[in-house]
Amino acid sequence: MLTIEVGDVLEAAGRLPMHGDTTGGALPGHPFFGAGFLFVGSLMVVELLAGSVWSRAYWRRMLWPGALLTAGAGMLIVSYVQPGSKSLHLTLAMLLLLGGYTEGQYRLGKISRASADAFAIPVLIVGGFVIGPMHATGNLMSSTLAQTHLLVGVVAWMLAGVKLMRVRFGPTLALEYSFASGVMMLGLSLLLVQQFHGAH
Amino acid sequence: MTRQLRALLIGMLGPALQAAGVAWDLLEHGVFARSEIGQLTLQHIVTGPAHLLMATGLALSAICIPIALQVATASPEELARPDEIVSDAELAGELRTVEAAK
Numbered sequence: 001m002l003t004i005e006v007g008d009v010l011e012a013a014g015r016l017p018m019h020g021d022t023t024g025g026a027l028p029g030h031p032f033f034g035a036g037f038l039f040v041g042s043l044m045v046v047e048l049l050a051g052s053v054w055s056r057a058y059w060r061r062m063l064w065p066g067a068l069l070t071a072g073a074g075m076l077i078v079s080y081v082q083p084g085s086k087s088l089h090l091t092l093a094m095l096l097l098l099g100g101y102t103e104g105q106y107r108l109g110k111i112s113r114a115s116a117d118a119f120a121i122p123v124l125i126v127g128g129f130v131i132g133p134m135h136a137t138g139n140l141m142s143s144t145l146a147q148t149h150l151l152v153g154v155v156a157w158m159l160a161g162v163k164l165m166r167v168r169f170g171p172t173l174a175l176e177y178s179f180a181s182g183v184m185m186l187g188l189s190l191l192l193v194q195q196f197h198g199a200h
Numbered sequence: 201m202t203r204q205l206r207a208l209l210i211g212m213l214g215p216a217l218q219a220a221g222v223a224w225d226l227l228e229h230g231v232f233a234r235s236e237i238g239q240l241t242l243q244h245i246v247t248g249p250a251h252l253l254m255a256t257g258l259a260l261s262a263i264c265i266p267i268a269l270q271v272a273t274a275s276p277e278e279l280a281r282p283d284e285i286v287s288d289a290e291l292a293g294e295l296r297t298v299e300a301a302k
Contacts, residue, residue: 035252049206097227191249
């Protein structure tokens with residue numbers, strides 16, 4: 001029977017060489033934010049499928065604003081730790097924190113959906129510019145890394161488009177599913193950025 | 201959508217993500233970067249997108265299986281979202297108004 005000692009596994013992992021890459025030795029942020037958004041986007045799809053069953057637990061109702069606030073705090077750490085693009089990361093952190101605050105206010109019933117969207121739509125458009133064209137280093141025509149960064153920005157603009165359609169046509173189940181799937185896509189696009197980051 | 205189908209979709213979302221992660225990893229190491237398999241780094245294991253996709257799927261499965269069970273045993277009223285109930289009631293009210301006007 002095969003037995004695996006935890007200590008041996010940790011020791012073997014410790015012997016693996018650490019990779020010196022574009023982040024100056026620090027762990028890159030894209031994959032963790034990607035996994036986080038993919039996780040939360042998936043749970044938003046589950047929320048739509050589960051209906052009122054989802055709201056039986058209070059923490060589930062506050063998951064989306066909580067995730068945005070956590071992502072904002074994480075981005076603050078990234079802007080502190082990573083040597084480059086500090087102003088861009090700080091801008092994203094502020095947008096995420098403010099987005100989390102307004103979504104939280106909406107879920108607590110203190111502001112209307114329209115008020116929350118009036119803030120969320122410009123934030124998604126600005127955030128798309130910051131993470132997309134502004135953060136994409138390299139030639140957009142030849143660099144895959146630049147193109148994947150642009151893809152993240154395009155996904156953020158698509159999310160803003162879904163929100164705009166929601167304002168125009170009112171809440172429909174199709175738009176809700178589109179937004180949740182869009183958040184999943186945002187996570188996948190960030191994972192794609194990591195795939196082409198040259199860290200492995 | 202029936203509650204069984206909803207429960208199935210909720211329960212299968214995590215495993216589907218894990219399967220996608222396995223496929224991504226197999227493609228990466230089996231097709232596109234076969235020579236790098238002997239040069240794995242700790243950072244690649246921790247931050248590899250395919251590995252994180254699998255981890256996300258695993259975490260999602262752990263959270264979603266109890267929810268899938270709750271959905272499978274819930275009543276149709278519980279599965280409707282609150283705003284759906286409101287809009288259905290509004291629609292019924294509008295229909296009644298139209299019928300009364302006739």
